[in-house]
Amino acid sequence: MTDKLADHAKGQGQWIFGLHAVQAVLKTSANKVRQLKVLRGREDQRLQKILAMAERQGLSVERVMRSDLDDLADGSHQGVAALCDDAEVQDEHFLYELLDQSEETPFLLILDGITDPHNLGACLRSADAAGVQAVIVPKDNSVGLTPVVQKVASGAAENVPLVVVTNLARTLRKLQARGLWIIGAAGEAEQLVYNTDLKGPVALVMGAEEKGLRRLTREYCDLLVKLPMAGVVSSLNVSVATGICLFEAVRQRR
Secondary structure: OOHHHHHHHOOOOEEEEOHHHHHHHHHHOHHHEEEEEEEOOOOOHHHHHHHHHHHHOOOOOEEEOHHHHHHHOOOOOOOEEEEEOOOOOEOHHHHHHHHHHOOOOOEEEEEEOOOOHHHHHHHHHHHHHHOOOEEEEEOOOOOOOOHHHHHHHOOHHHOOOEEEEOOHHHHHHHHHHOOOEEEEEOOOOOEEHHHOOOOOOEEEEEEEOOOEOOHHHHHHOOEEEEOOOOOOOOOOOHHHHHHHHHHHHHHHHO
16 A cells, blocks of 8 residues: 555545546535546546536546556546545444434345445445445444445445444344344245345345354344245355345335
8 A cells, every 4th residue: 555545544535436436426425525536638428527527516637647546546447536535434323313313114234244345335336226224334344435335336335324333233132122124134044035024114134245144143133034046056146135135125115
């Protein structure tokens, strides 16, 4: 990590990169953008849209060499990067206030130990598309809102609250006390998600990429469900499985 990147990692902002991610920040949180860098010589229509948004927001744009962007981005930057205030995460108090104030039937996603930023980003994207009110993750053994997460999420990270809790089991108990049905996904479950009533107050719990749900998390679930697997693979990628389960709930709730 360069000295510049190390400084930003210490709370002085972070670089968001990629066309979709930067466009989403400009659309929803332009006030958080401190710098905007684009590839010198690139003039295609997709970049022009970002430049037009920046102009409307009164943001200056710096044209830089590809090597400069390569130094900033942990992955494909697509010719654009924005230095933004550190991404916001929420706590339990925010979650309970959200539930108290919302007139909608609670629909939450809980991710138990997702450490791959690509998976978290994809889960956030699916959660946003499905209308999930908040995504909950434990403080330990979970990836945060990194630039890669925000790039993969394609704007969802700015729209769906990410709630970080210190004790996931305690949070599950409190959600149950509020009338939410805690439904965990596990390959060894007997009941299919398609045969499960997901229309009421629901918190869907998905496990880590390799280990699945932790024992204590599993014990606090009211019900375990699974997806039908017809092939030779034993499980799906967690972000794929999350999308399927979320949209089964969407189908039922409509």
